[in-house]
Amino acid sequence: MKILFIADIVGKGGRDAVKKLLPELERELEVDFTIANGEHLSDRVGVDEKIVREMIAGGVDFFTTGNHIWRQKDFASKIDTLNLPLIRPANYVEGTPGEGYKVVETNFGKLLVINLLGQHEIKAVVGSPFTKADEIIAAHPECKYIFIDFHAEMSSEKVALGRYLDGKASAVVGTHTHVPTADQRVLRGGTATISDVGFTGPMESVLGVRDDIIFNTFITSMPQKFELADGPVQVNAVLVDLGHDGRAKSIVRVDRVVEL
Secondary structure, eight states, rough: OOEEEEBBBBBBHHHHHHHHHHEEEEEHHHHEEEEEEOOOSSSSSSSHHHHHHHHHTTOOOOOEOOTTTTTTHHHHHHHHTOOSBBBOOTBBTTSSSSSEEEEEEEETTTEEEEEEOSSSSSSSSSSOOHHHHHHHTTOOTTEEEEEEEEEOOOOHHHHHHHHHHHHHHHHEESSSSSSOSOOOOOTTSSSSSSSSSOOOOSSBBTTTHHHHHHHHHHHHHHOOOOOBBSSSSEEEEEEEOOOOTSSSEEEEEEEEEEEO
16 A cells, blocks of 8 residues: 655645646655645644545545644534544543544545644644554554655654554554654654654745744744745655555655745
């Protein structure tokens, strides 16, 4: 099974680029299942039902998120009733709306998709992603395909979780920093890892935001209203090829630039 994972899709530019590129990319790479991080799908930040459905129609099969999932105020109250192929981090405290993982039926068998949030340098109160991953995986022995989006700030925490889950999960990919890394590899136990896949948004920007706004933030230390940049869009993704035993055979970066 070949899984394409698209890093944090940011705003309208990111959405339009994915919709334009994805059909061709799926044919070229012979993709079987596409997952995208969607916590920045809205035109500002957060998740919106209409936009998620728009992206499903555009070819994305499943969405993970992160610490910004609740930024659209009404989404938390609706997430449990929308029946969307979307999850929030599993290690939020008990009683948090939504689900932290889902088992998806594919042509290759059951695929367990898990979303986890880092504990360090992120403003969220969450439990250990290490023990939560163990708990979920142990509860689903029927799933040999296990894909994890670890939304975390610290590269050391992301590297550590990947190594900790080597041989237990098919893939552990990092998101959140919007800066792509080049450390993709398959570990000895058959788990594909990468510290950060990057992001899908305006490339002439600071992590998606207009340069001048971020310059003023650093120079004056005063709060600024963030606005997305425009122009060409970088699409950062990885393709993970899984064998019939659920172990990864390869993980390769898939990076494109889309002119809109």
